[in-house]
Amino acid sequence: MAVHPSPKRGTVLVADDDPVMRLLMLEMLAQVGLDAVEAEDGPAAIASFQRQPPDLVLLDVDMPNMDGFEVCSAIRALETHAAAATVPIIMVTGGDDLEAVTHAYEAGATDFVSKPINWPILGHRVLYVLRASDAIARLRVADAHNRAVLAAIPDTFFRLNRDGVYLDYEQGHEANSAFPQEHCVGRHVSEVLPEHIAGQLLEQTQAVLATQHIRSFDYELQQGQQQRHFEARLVSTGAGDVLGLVRDISERKRAEEQIRRLAYCDSLTGIPNRQAFLELLERELAHSRQAGKKFAVLFMDLDAFKRINDTLGHNVGDLLLQTVSERLRETIRPSDVVSHSHLARLGGDEFTILIPDLERVENALAVAQRVKDAMRRPFQLDGNEIFVTASIGISLYPADGEDSESLLKYADTAMYHAKNCGKNNAKLYSSSLTMQIMSHVKLEVGLRKALQNNELYLLYQPQIDVSSAQIVGVEALVRWRHPEHGIIPPNDFIPLAEETGLIVPIGEWVLRTACTQAKAWQQTCRRAIRMAVNLSARQFKDENLTQIVLSALGDTGLEPRLLELELTEGTLMDDARATMIMLEQLRGIGVLLSIDDFGTGYSSMSYLKRFDVRALKIDKSFIVGLPQDSENAAITRAIIAMAHGLKMIVVAEGVETGEQLLLLEQYGCDMAQGYFLGRPAPQDAITRMLAAQRAPASPAPP
Numbered sequence: 001m002a003v004h005p006s007p008k009r010g011t012v013l014v015a016d017d018d019p020v021m022r023l024l025m026l027e028m029l030a031q032v033g034l035d036a037v038e039a040e041d042g043p044a045a046i047a048s049f050q051r052q053p054p055d056l057v058l059l060d061v062d063m064p065n066m067d068g069f070e071v072c073s074a075i076r077a078l079e080t081h082a083a084a085a086t087v088p089i090i091m092v093t094g095g096d097d098l099e100a101v102t103h104a105y106e107a108g109a110t111d112f113v114s115k116p117i118n119w120p121i122l123g124h125r126v127l128y129v130l131r132a133s134d135a136i137a138r139l140r141v142a143d144a145h146n147r148a149v150l151a152a153i154p155d156t157f158f159r160l161n162r163d164g165v166y167l168d169y170e171q172g173h174e175a176n177s178a179f180p181q182e183h184c185v186g187r188h189v190s191e192v193l194p195e196h197i198a199g200q201l202l203e204q205t206q207a208v209l210a211t212q213h214i215r216s217f218d219y220e221l222q223q224g225q226q227q228r229h230f231e232a233r234l235v236s237t238g239a240g241d242v243l244g245l246v247r248d249i250s251e252r253k254r255a256e257e258q259i260r261r262l263a264y265c266d267s268l269t270g271i272p273n274r275q276a277f278l279e280l281l282e283r284e285l286a287h288s289r290q291a292g293k294k295f296a297v298l299f300m301d302l303d304a305f306k307r308i309n310d311t312l313g314h315n316v317g318d319l320l321l322q323t324v325s326e327r328l329r330e331t332i333r334p335s336d337v338v339s340h341s342h343l344a345r346l347g348g349d350e351f352t353i354l355i356p357d358l359e360r361v362e363n364a365l366a367v368a369q370r371v372k373d374a375m376r377r378p379f380q381l382d383g384n385e386i387f388v389t390a391s392i393g394i395s396l397y398p399a400d401g402e403d404s405e406s407l408l409k410y411a412d413t414a415m416y417h418a419k420n421c422g423k424n425n426a427k428l429y430s431s432s433l434t435m436q437i438m439s440h441v442k443l444e445v446g447l448r449k450a451l452q453n454n455e456l457y458l459l460y461q462p463q464i465d466v467s468s469a470q471i472v473g474v475e476a477l478v479r480w481r482h483p484e485h486g487i488i489p490p491n492d493f494i495p496l497a498e499e500t501g502l503i504v505p506i507g508e509w510v511l512r513t514a515c516t517q518a519k520a521w522q523q524t525c526r527r528a529i530r531m532a533v534n535l536s537a538r539q540f541k542d543e544n545l546t547q548i549v550l551s552a553l554g555d556t557g558l559e560p561r562l563l564e565l566e567l568t569e570g571t572l573m574d575d576a577r578a579t580m581i582m583l584e585q586l587r588g589i590g591v592l593l594s595i596d597d598f599g600t601g602y603s604s605m606s607y608l609k610r611f612d613v614r615a616l617k618i619d620k621s622f623i624v625g626l627p628q629d630s631e632n633a634a635i636t637r638a639i640i641a642m643a644h645g646l647k648m649i650v651v652a653e654g655v656e657t658g659e660q661l662l663l664l665e666q667y668g669c670d671m672a673q674g675y676f677l678g679r680p681a682p683q684d685a686i687t688r689m690l691a692a693q694r695a696p697a698s699p700a701p702p
């Protein structure tokens with residue numbers, strides 16, 4: 001019913017055939033501020049209603065032609081007027097006519113007043129019924145409003161009492177989840193929902209009732225093949241029960257999952273990315289810290305990835321990374337060594353593996369070994385057969401570090417260390433590695449200053465002609481007098497010098513100093529002593545080498561035939577074409593060439609022939625066991641015979657005993673060098689040795 005606000009309190013239609021009664025009624029109504037319209041019988045009342053519906057109808061039962069019951073029914077039946085169904089109708093019945101009362105209600109009356117009428121309260125009675133009917137009208141509007149709201153939202157709605165029994169249940173129009181209403185109303189939640197969800201719902205219901213605050217929780221329901229996600233929001237109605245709204249959030253969850261995948265997945269390989277790995281590492285740290293467990297972080301890098309990318313293109317590079325990640329996935333499957341581990345790609349060709357619950361360090365090494373083996377199998381990609389190797393660094397929690405950043409950094413450092421140790425390697429990070437690297441850095445800083453601070457100096461080791469026992473040459477061997485660490489042997493700093501390129505200026509200094517010394521001996525001792533100088537691979541590849549040699553010879557005045565450059569097998573094998581060109585240039589200058597440490601590399605004699613060198617130096621490792629070591633004796637004899645066949649002379653290194661010298665003489669070895677014949681010594685000691693020997697008849701050494 002529409003409530004019409006009016007300055008008056010309302011209009012009442014008074015229908016009675018007795019004019020006195022009508023007058024009295026009008027009078028009483030006017031006293032409480034109500035307007036009235038009169039009707040002297042039933043048809044007049046209906047007609048009046050149709051003209052202008054009143055706010056209330058006061059209807060006498062006993063009227064001629066059409067009694068009050070009929071009028072009441074007729075008004076209620078007026079479909080043309082919305083108010084007809086809801087307008088309050090008070091029937092005026094006779095005395096104790098109970099039947100009339102029942103009849104009145106059946107006809108649609110709202111209330112009744114029985115005769116004799118208590119006139120003073122009639123007006124108040126009418127006012128009360130008007131107020132009540134107004135409240136009902138408001139309720140009807142609110143109810144319609146609520147239904148409209150509930151119909152508009154997609155959520156399923158229910159009411160639950162404090163015991164967990166459904167009082168109401170309305171399925172939302174988008175709810176795939178919901179159960180039919182009849183399945184729920186009057187039932188306990190545990191009969192409708194799976195046990196754990198029902199438990200959660202009951203718990204939250206109690207909390208809402210206790211706190212009067214809104215609560216929400218998510219749950220999942222298996223529906224056929226599908227797993228659906230829901231969010232339930234609960235609010236107290238204030239009447240001891242709880243109103244719940246359930247929304248299907250499966251789509252949202254799927255979108256969230258998709259976003260998560262994009263944020264945490266490496267799009268190329270489909271495995272977790274750096275961000276995912278870092279978060280995993282944090283979780284593992286927290287877990288291991290609490291459980292007192294150990295874990296390992298493996299950092300893998302492909303040794304030749306850049307080359308493959310550059311030569312075969314990015315497509316092949318991408319394919320390689322995908323195949324590598326597949327192989328890694330297979331490799332780290334649970335095994336007897338590790339129960340589970342996690343793989344990720346940090347970027348580029350860098351992969352990481354986290355091995356939780358590590359019982360023994362050996363297990364991490366075993367995984368690294370498997371990874372290396374897996375990488376060594378050739379990759380067939382886009383018609384190319386590709387060979388790669390991997391370098392792996394391993395850091396351990398808690399031994400190496402206690403936070404994720406350090407552990408990852410140390411695994412990376414260990415990986416670099418592994419690469420420096422010759423690739424296809426796996427290395428553990430250990431605190432000693434840091435020390436090594438630290439001292440490496442310090443050493444490098446020191447080495448850079450060594451030259452300008454005059455900390456380098458040369459020792460000379462005599463080389464004697466086996467048959468005449470005369471000193472015919474010396475080998476220049478560099479030393480570093482370190483201001484703090486004392487004398488440092490070349491094996492401890494030459495590799496660093498090579499790595500940093502410092503070998504080029506150091507080598508030049510050695511060459512000049514050695515040439516100056518050789519020239520000095522030639523002048524003071526009147527002896528032509530051949531000076532042997534070591535050349536490292538890096539120096540040999542330096543395109544200025546011939547220029548440096550030429551200027552050292554030119555500046556010191558030493559004849560080229562008195563300078564011998566010692567090269568290792570490795571240096572010569574490195575890049576055959578460039579090697580031949582450089583050798584040709586050096587030979588053009590007139591200096592001599594020899595192969596140092598012969599026997600430790602892989603060069604075949606026939607290969608060496610192409611290099612046309614003057615001498616072979618048999619490595620001291622073959623000499624050290626002589627004469628007892630028959631195998632090395634046989635090798636030494638064979639090398640001497642073959643070298644002679646190729647017209648090379650042979651120098652035996654590391655001769656420490658007279659017996660060894662005797663044997664080498666028997667084998668026909670041309671020259672010898674070693675502690676037995678003279679340790680590396682300063683130039684004045686060599687000068688004395690030369691003076692002690694009688695000058696040979698010929699000024700030129702063999």
Ligand SMILES: Nc1nc2c(ncn2[C@@H]2O[C@@H]3COP(=O)(O)O[C@H]4[C@@H](O)[C@H](n5cnc6c(=O)[nH]c(N)nc65)O[C@@H]4COP(=O)(O)O[C@H]3[C@H]2O)c(=O)[nH]1
Nearest residue numbers: 477478489490491494510534535536654655656674675680
């Ligand atoms: N056990 C034993 N050892 C003996 C004996 N006789 C000589 N030696 C040692 O054997 C090494 C011979 O030098 P190398 O094979 O050229 O091996 C050299 C050479 O490869 C490199 N090196 C030394 N000086 C230079 C240099 O000026 N330039 C370059 N590039 N490398 C150098 O360092 C290496 C080591 O040099 P050193 O420590 O001086 O070690 C020298 C020498 O002291 C012996 O009877 N028994």
